[in-house]
Amino acid sequence: MQVDFNAPYKNRVQQALNDPNLRVAVSKATDRMTDARLASMDAxxxxxxxxxxxxxxxxxxxxxxxxxxxxxxxxxxxxxxxxxxxxxxxxxxxxxxxxxxxxxxxxxxxxxxxxxxxxxxxxxxxxxxxxxxxxxxxxxxxxxxxxxxxxxxxxxxxxxxxxxxxxxxxxxxxxxxxxxxxxxxxxxxxxxxxxxxxxxxxxxxxxxxxxxxxxxxxxxxxxxxxxxxxxxxxxxxxxxxxxxxxxxxxxxxxxxxxxxxxxxxxxxxxxxxxxxxxxxxxxxxxxxxxxxxxGRSRMLARGYGEALLCIRCGACLNACPVYQEIGGHAYGSTYNGPIGAVITPALAPEISRFKELPHATSLCGACREACPVKIDLPRLLLDLRSDLVQENASPKTEAWGIKSYASLMSSRRMYESLGKMASIGSNLYAGMSGGNIKFMPPPLNGWTAYRDFAPFAPKSFRQWWKERSKLRGQT
Ligand code: SF4
The missing domain is CATH 3.40.50.10420 (NagB/RpiA/CoA transferase-like)
Structure with missing residues (x-):
């Protein structure tokens, strides 16, 4: 199955994920290349x-x-x-x-x-x-x-x-x-x-x-x-x-x-x-x-000079769990994988033209471990995300979500009340669905489309700790 390059990023990823042959071909080859790299570097x-x-x-x-x-x-x-x-x-x-x-x-x-x-x-x-x-x-x-x-x-x-x-x-x-x-x-x-x-x-x-x-x-x-x-x-x-x-x-x-x-x-x-x-x-x-x-000089001027150390070996692609799942075409750019997710927006006249790519990562750090030039790719990806926020290019819902989260986390009372509500609500819902939560309404359905959502713990850590200390006779 060929990925439709004109489709939006999310659809391209979905197309790639729907193709089991692609996953088998890519994972087999990347695993083989990673094993060979490790053995050769060990020598x-x-x-x-x-x-x-x-x-x-x-x-x-x-x-x-x-x-x-x-x-x-x-x-x-x-x-x-x-x-x-x-x-x-x-x-x-x-x-x-x-x-x-x-x-x-x-x-x-x-x-x-x-x-x-x-x-x-x-x-x-x-x-x-x-x-x-x-x-x-x-x-x-x-x-x-x-x-x-x-x-x-x-x-x-x-x-x-x-x-x-x-x-x-x-x-x-x-x-x-x-x-x-x-x-x-x-x-x-x-x-x-x-x-x-x-x-x-x-x-x-x-x-x-x-x-x-x-x-x-x-x-x-x-x-x-x-x-x-x-x-x-x-x-x-x-x-x-x-x-x-x-x-x-x-x-x-x-x-x-x-x-x-x-x-x-x-x-x-x-x-x-x-x-x-x-x-x-x-x-x-x-x-x-x-x-x-x-765009290479532009990349240096923008603070992404470290990516210019790249020798294009492809080791970061082979190590990347995201690349292994979706292959290269879903990125929709000439360079793909972790290094592609960095240099494609960094080389472009506007970073926002490729605003999805800095998010095409789990930030696990496997790419940094694999890179022969020790390029800190996860940090560069985070820097790009930060630049996108500065340029107001990140999705509005994301900006709103982060702002709400920040104000929530700065008020202990609000945090505790919402924690309690989330615990009661999610446990009720989970009880009705007979265990873990398998479906949530948009935009949270992005999570349940691929995995269950475990309900919040019935008690917060603070509450649990208090009760435990009481039982042990401590103040
Ligand atoms: S592993 Fe490092 S040198 Fe190799 S392609 Fe990726 S970023 Fe470039």
């Missing part, structure tokens, strides 16, 4: 690695303009063309112009969340270009006409049977449930696309400021094909994806691979330091690097 000094990566990323953020300048001058020295894109449209126009100037008709892409963020495929298709995703997961969801539902595992929401149906429908594959046969077919088709493509596009896992090298990590080698086979290679890179030195790059690489898939190292780590030089037998003739802001 090294995981806590030490996390602290080192955090310190390095914090240092980058404190010296952000300097490292960006250093990167730009080293990229230029290496022969790359650097473009700065402030917002989505700027980045779309830059990449579109490069494609049109080079008469590219077919574009091959390696998996990239930054290009998803700016809806680049759509922008290129609008001017007649054909865009082909070459990461296997991305290829499948492109065939299925769906967006990714996980930062590193875009097709996590689909079971093998559903993927097989996509292959039969879109690639005319004879019915099979054998993954090796399906991947062989995808491999053969994609190879033709690599040979025919006029332009390759990738994101960037990190760029090294001191050398001007762009690094992409993949398990399928498609990133290397995208960056080396077409005549023109374009990198779209969020401006926070920086590391100062080669040593820092390997530090981050270790944390990324171990946290994302539980691998000690991914199968491929490709570094591009510029276009083909005289005497080189292969490589692109042009390399363009688009440095994408798109």
């Amino acid at each position: 090294v000094e995981g806590q030490k690695l996390r602290s080192q990566v955090r310190q390095m990323k914090q240092h980058v953020l404190r010296n952000w303009p300097d490292y960006l300048q250093q990167l730009e001058s080293n990229l230029t020295r290496n022969g790359c063309t650097v473009h700065w894109a402030e917002e989505t449209e700027d980045a779309q126009n830059i990449v579109r112009d490069i494609a049109l100037q080079n008469s590219a008709k077919l574009v091959v892409k390696s998996k990239s969340m930054a290009t998803e963020e700016i809806h680049l495929n759509h922008a290129l298709e609008e001017v007649g270009l054909r865009v082909v995703e070459t990461d296997l997961g991305e290829y499948i969801i492109q065939l299925a006409d769906e967006p990714p539902s996980h930062i590193v595992a875009p097709v996590i929401h689909k079971r093998l049977e559903e993927i097989a149906e996509v292959f039969q429908d879109k690639l005319d594959m004879p019915p099979t449930r054998e993954p090796t046969k399906m991947t062989s077919l995808a491999r053969a088709r994609l190879r033709q696309e690599f040979f025919a493509a006029g332009m390759g596009i990738s994101g960037c896992n990190f760029a090294i400021a001191e050398t001007g090298a762009i690094c992409i990590v993949t398990n399928e080698g498609n990133g290397r094909m995208v960056s080396s086979m077409p005549r023109v290679y374009v990198v779209v890179m969020g401006i926070e994806k920086l590391v100062p030195t080669v040593e820092d790059a390997f530090l981050q690489l270790q944390a990324l691979c171990r946290s994302a898939t539980g691998q000690n190292l991914t199968v491929y780590c490709s570094m591009t330091s510029g276009p083909r030089q005289e005497g080189d037998v292969d490589g692109p003739e042009q390399v363009h690097v688009v440095l994408l802001d798109n």
Whole structure:
């Protein structure tokens, strides 16, 4: 079942919860990735690695303009063309112009969340270009006409049977449930696309400021094909994806691979330091690097700079009980899970555009425990909720409820009287329903839709304590 992206947030969540296949597929995969991460982090000094990566990323953020300048001058020295894109449209126009100037008709892409963020495929298709995703997961969801539902595992929401149906429908594959046969077919088709493509596009896992090298990590080698086979290679890179030195790059690489898939190292780590030089037998003739802001500076200015430390490993999604239940599409945003619930509103021109997302969490803290950069995601989510209240963007009923609760809690007499009334009322109601309360009128039915409501205790703690003390002969 596909989530209706135009439906309101609550309906999307309900649709996801009604789909038992989705829950099975997502929980199975996220549990597997979490086990692999824990084992891989245990094999090294995981806590030490996390602290080192955090310190390095914090240092980058404190010296952000300097490292960006250093990167730009080293990229230029290496022969790359650097473009700065402030917002989505700027980045779309830059990449579109490069494609049109080079008469590219077919574009091959390696998996990239930054290009998803700016809806680049759509922008290129609008001017007649054909865009082909070459990461296997991305290829499948492109065939299925769906967006990714996980930062590193875009097709996590689909079971093998559903993927097989996509292959039969879109690639005319004879019915099979054998993954090796399906991947062989995808491999053969994609190879033709690599040979025919006029332009390759990738994101960037990190760029090294001191050398001007762009690094992409993949398990399928498609990133290397995208960056080396077409005549023109374009990198779209969020401006926070920086590391100062080669040593820092390997530090981050270790944390990324171990946290994302539980691998000690991914199968491929490709570094591009510029276009083909005289005497080189292969490589692109042009390399363009688009440095994408798109709200990142805004995010820092708003006080959400800590989220810029994110290395997009997806570990917080795998650990999140909410994500495990509803998957990625119900969030309705490019980035989902706990980090998506933070950066989607924080990157947007108005936080209130995504006002439901800071509430899409149980605040259990599992994401903070999983994060290799120790980002305090629960605190950032609470900060966003607080900002929404300041902007008067939280629901009126919620604001009214909190105000009433505050005035109630500041009057002991009122608190005790209401406590007594709630106890008498709920126990009467529970008695009539034969135990726990199974239905309450709106808006409280949101609770009883999924669980029973236990009646209030017949006596308050204060009353119980008084009686107990009396029995024991104390005052
Ligand atoms: S917030 Fe942390 S755990 Fe989540 S994707 Fe970013 S780095 Fe990974």
